[in-house]
Amino acid sequence: MRFVPGHAELQRMTAILPGERAPADATVPGAGGGGGGMELKALADAHAGWSFEGVDPAREMLKLAERTLGAHAARVTLREGYIEDASEGPFDAAACLLTLHFLDRGTRVRTAAEIRRRLKPGAPFVAAHSSFPQEASVRPQWLSRYAAFAVASGADPEMAEKARGRRGASRPAHARRGRSGAARGGG
Numbered sequence: 001m002r003f004v005p006g007h008a009e010l011q012r013m014t015a016i017l018p019g020e021r022a023p024a025d026a027t028v029p030g031a032g033g034g035g036g037g038m039e040l041k042a043l044a045d046a047h048a049g050w051s052f053e054g055v056d057p058a059r060e061m062l063k064l065a066e067r068t069l070g071a072h073a074a075r076v077t078l079r080e081g082y083i084e085d086a087s088e089g090p091f092d093a094a095a096c097l098l099t100l101h102f103l104d105r106g107t108r109v110r111t112a113a114e115i116r117r118r119l120k121p122g123a124p125f126v127a128a129h130s131s132f133p134q135e136a137s138v139r140p141q142w143l144s145r146y147a148a149f150a151v152a153s154g155a156d157p158e159m160a161e162k163a164r165g166r167r168g169a170s171r172p173a174h175a176r177r178g179r180s181g182a183a184r185g186g187g
Contacts, residue, residue, distance in 0.1 A: 004098065004130075005146070005149050005150035005153045005155060005160075006149065006153055009153075010097060010098075011038065011039060011042035011097070012042070013126075014039065014042065014043065014095050014097060014126045014128070015042050015043050015045070015046035015047070016046070017124060017126050018043075018092075018093035018094075018095065018123075018124040018126060019046065019047060020124070021093070021122070021123070021124050022047075022050070022092040022093040022123065022124065023092055024047075024049045024050075025049045025050070025051075026047065026049070026050045026051075026091075026092035026093055027050070027051050027052070027053070027089070027091050027092055028043060028050055028051070028052050028053070028091055028092060028093045028094060028095065029052070029053045029054070029055065029086055029089070029091050029094050029095075030043070030052060030053070030054045030055070030094075030095050030096070030097075036064035036065050036068055037054070037064060037065030037066065037067070037068030037069045037076075038068060039097045040052050040068075040069060040072070040076055041068050041069050041070075041072060043095065044069065044072035044075060044076070045072075050075070051075045051076070051077075052076040052077070053076070053077045053078075053079065053086060053087055053091075054076055054078045054079070055078075055079045055080075055081055055082065055083060055085060055086045056078075056079075056080065057080065057081060057082055059080055062078045062079075062080055065078055066078060083111050083114040083115060084114060086114075086118065087118070088118060089118035089119060089120070090118060090119060090120040090123075091118050091119050091120065091123060092119075092120060092123055093119070093123050093124045093125070093126075094115050094116075094118070094119055094123070094124075094126070095125075095126045095127070096111070096112070096115060096125075096126075096127045096128075097126075097127070097128045098128055098129070098130055099129075100112070100127065100129040101129050101130045101131050108129070112125075112127065115127075132146070139168070140168070143164050143167055143168045144164070146163070146164055146167060147160040147161055147163070147164040148160075150163065150164075
């Protein structure tokens with residue numbers, strides 16, 4: 001897994017927020033296959049009566065999700081594909097963590113709309129997306145915040161600075177892959 005400061009806290013909060021309104025027997029999709037099953041496992045750990053659907057275009061991520069889920073795998077349907085390939089629902093809640101930054105803006109908007117369309121009216125939708133302004137005048141400040149948050153979260157300062165340097169040297173994920181719209185509806 002990549003260096004993601006606050007990832008465990010993000011998963012804990014994601015398990016709490018939909019639980020405020022979703023029923024004890026909720027059905028919940030996870031776009032992106034739940035980061036190899038981590039998101040789905042965190043939700044399954046917190047909500048014993050929920051069932052899930054994970055969608056990801058990468059077969060390897062789905063295999064990893066199945067291993068990560070362990071005993072929870074019986075409560076999860078994994079689908080290879082994009083959001084358009086997910087069940088129509090309606091679902092009681094949804095989560096999409098750290099997936100949208102792999103898509104260009106137009107595809108992100110369409111993906112979020114497709115997830116929302118599959119939800120029951122008023123159902124909670126938790127999305128977390130890794131992005132920050134790319135303008136040269138503010139990018140260094142945002143990278144410094146990233147490193148500071150990592151250190152405040154317990155990361156080794158040297159490791160945080162290396163991660164800051166890697167993030168600073170790279171372009172957004174969708175631009176690196178040349179996938180402005182090729183990602184279709186996101187996974």
